[in-house]
Amino acid sequence: MCGIIGYTGNKNALPILIDGLEKLEYRGYDSAGVAVVSGGKIRFKKRKGRIDVLKDSVRSDNLTGTCGIGHTRWATHGEPSDQNSHPHLSLDQRIALVHNGIIENYAKLKDQLKRLGHRFLSDTDTEVLVHLIDHHYSGDMIAAVNQALLEAEGSYAICVLDQNSPDRIICAKKDSPLIIGEGNGEMFIASDIPALLPYTRKVYFLEDGETAIVEKSGAQIFDRYGKRIFRKAYTVDWDISAAEKAGYPHFMLKEIHEGAPALKRTIFPRLKSGRIVFPDLDIKELLCSAQKIFIIACGTAYHAGLTAKYTWEREFKIPIEVDLASEFRYRDPYLSKNTLVILLSQSGETADTLASLRHAKAAGAKTLAITNVVGSSLARLADNVIFTLAGPEISVAASKSYLTQVICLALMLISSSFTGQKLTDAVNFLTALPDLAQLVIKEQDQIKKLAHLYHSKKDIYFIGRGIDHAIALEGALKLKELSYIHADAYAAGELKHGPIALIEDSSLVIALATYPQLFDKIAGNIMETRTRGAKTWVITTKSGYKRFADMSDHITVIEDAPDWAIPILAVIPMQYFAYYACIERGFDVDKPRNLAKSVTVE
Numbered sequence: 001m002c003g004i005i006g007y008t009g010n011k012n013a014l015p016i017l018i019d020g021l022e023k024l025e026y027r028g029y030d031s032a033g034v035a036v037v038s039g040g041k042i043r044f045k046k047r048k049g050r051i052d053v054l055k056d057s058v059r060s061d062n063l064t065g066t067c068g069i070g071h072t073r074w075a076t077h078g079e080p081s082d083q084n085s086h087p088h089l090s091l092d093q094r095i096a097l098v099h100n101g102i103i104e105n106y107a108k109l110k111d112q113l114k115r116l117g118h119r120f121l122s123d124t125d126t127e128v129l130v131h132l133i134d135h136h137y138s139g140d141m142i143a144a145v146n147q148a149l150l151e152a153e154g155s156y157a158i159c160v161l162d163q164n165s166p167d168r169i170i171c172a173k174k175d176s177p178l179i180i181g182e183g184n185g186e187m188f189i190a191s192d193i194p195a196l197l198p199y200t201r202k203v204y205f206l207e208d209g210e211t212a213i214v215e216k217s218g219a220q221i222f223d224r225y226g227k228r229i230f231r232k233a234y235t236v237d238w239d240i241s242a243a244e245k246a247g248y249p250h251f252m253l254k255e256i257h258e259g260a261p262a263l264k265r266t267i268f269p270r271l272k273s274g275r276i277v278f279p280d281l282d283i284k285e286l287l288c289s290a291q292k293i294f295i296i297a298c299g300t301a302y303h304a305g306l307t308a309k310y311t312w313e314r315e316f317k318i319p320i321e322v323d324l325a326s327e328f329r330y331r332d333p334y335l336s337k338n339t340l341v342i343l344l345s346q347s348g349e350t351a352d353t354l355a356s357l358r359h360a361k362a363a364g365a366k367t368l369a370i371t372n373v374v375g376s377s378l379a380r381l382a383d384n385v386i387f388t389l390a391g392p393e394i395s396v397a398a399s400k401s402y403l404t405q406v407i408c409l410a411l412m413l414i415s416s417s418f419t420g421q422k423l424t425d426a427v428n429f430l431t432a433l434p435d436l437a438q439l440v441i442k443e444q445d446q447i448k449k450l451a452h453l454y455h456s457k458k459d460i461y462f463i464g465r466g467i468d469h470a471i472a473l474e475g476a477l478k479l480k481e482l483s484y485i486h487a488d489a490y491a492a493g494e495l496k497h498g499p500i501a502l503i504e505d506s507s508l509v510i511a512l513a514t515y516p517q518l519f520d521k522i523a524g525n526i527m528e529t530r531t532r533g534a535k536t537w538v539i540t541t542k543s544g545y546k547r548f549a550d551m552s553d554h555i556t557v558i559e560d561a562p563d564w565a566i567p568i569l570a571v572i573p574m575q576y577f578a579y580y581a582c583i584e585r586g587f588d589v590d591k592p593r594n595l596a597k598s599v600t601v602e
């Protein structure tokens, strides 16, 4: 995600642009930039780093003008740097553009434009768009923008400045949000409502495929066929602090809801004509040439990595070992040039994970980072990197990043070892998966009631077998870090080796039962707890419903899914449970006590 702002009116645009970017910084914060039309020219400034760095750098510049655009970046292509920041300009600096989204066919378009003599200054997908508009420009900028968008594939929300039209901003939207705000003799554009609220509450939401011409007198909106649309304004009734969370009460709830679009952003750009591709990475060679694979991470990322322990070994037929980063290097594991060490981290800055990376590299192992932050230390230091494209995750408790980490591991598995009908079936399921996740994301009411019923419990136990054990671990971590309830997860088969001594009358046991081959085993474990007085909440699949309905005090049913996808559907109810239990207990959802979003100390 990135943040876009635009202004055209009678005031100096710069302070409005900077203020808007500050309100949008939660959408991305690795670099920022602004451009204004001033004296018949486009003047711009863009800097790596937070908005404050940009503010310092514009102080000495005469960026005065009454029409301008701004951008705060969450990098997807091209690491954070001044050059890769937006806005991007045509070579003659007549056109400036800011973009939120991903131009999936940028490499092909870039080659074509280079052959036509275009010279690029950045590594981004976005810069291709402004050159494509320039290429199509022959006097009508709107026509040039429309033609360029016909050739670009992917998602976008863009604002375009043209030095020859000093008070006009051209916008377009597909898959990424863009909102137009109407003031009194002035107009605003933003990715999200927070940036508009200080100036207006009268807004127009652009829909996919639409473009708009925004001038200080007003906005004209056109559909994908160029037909003018007259849209009713929406009046915003949020306050600013709520609006930063897009109307959600907490970032955590917002980010759980962003799980489905995050999956879509992570999967779809890598689906190409029935196959899965990782550009610039021969993932099959990397995985299949290893004699042993370690997957190293902390916390939620470790739990995501653990899912691969249950899905990769049978396919690759090599040992897959998953370990905590804080343990890995101290047990002096055997590593060689034939070892692949995969490191998972949302932030890409976790000290233990970085230390494990350095240890692996020093031992001559190959390394691959899977992270959510472009330009993070992990991304820069690992030999190879795959980005999860979840977008900024603000809440300390990981939610959507777990989904995208699990699906990245699944994409690697499928692309390296599935063929024929098995590959076709997997690709079909991947295409449907964001919508299936969205269905689970909508089912909040039952979970809210369960949280109300059980939020005062001192102890809550999660059990599961096989991959369900890995999922149970994540459910327990979410609950303990948000609600401070003592929550533990056990391999269900271990219960009778000790933990079952903890079960007493009305203990709550949350059982994950999604793996058909182990239904009978987990059913036996559930019954063991019930005969000792436990209340049971079973999370199972449609094919498990009949098997578990009679042994559940509460049952949550998710779609049947292959084991490489089931953690994504099964974890969502437990994310909600932890969220609502925290609310019931009156704690700070987004900043739980004693925790930090990125643990940069060992």
Ligand code: AGP
Pocket: 298, 299, 300, 301, 344, 345, 346, 347, 348, 349, 350, 353, 396, 397, 398, 399, 478, 481, 596, 597, 598, 599
């Ligand atoms: C998860 O909800 C926690 N915030 C924590 O366990 C986190 O997953 C862990 O610190 C690893 O962080 P990373 O993914 O940024 O490396």
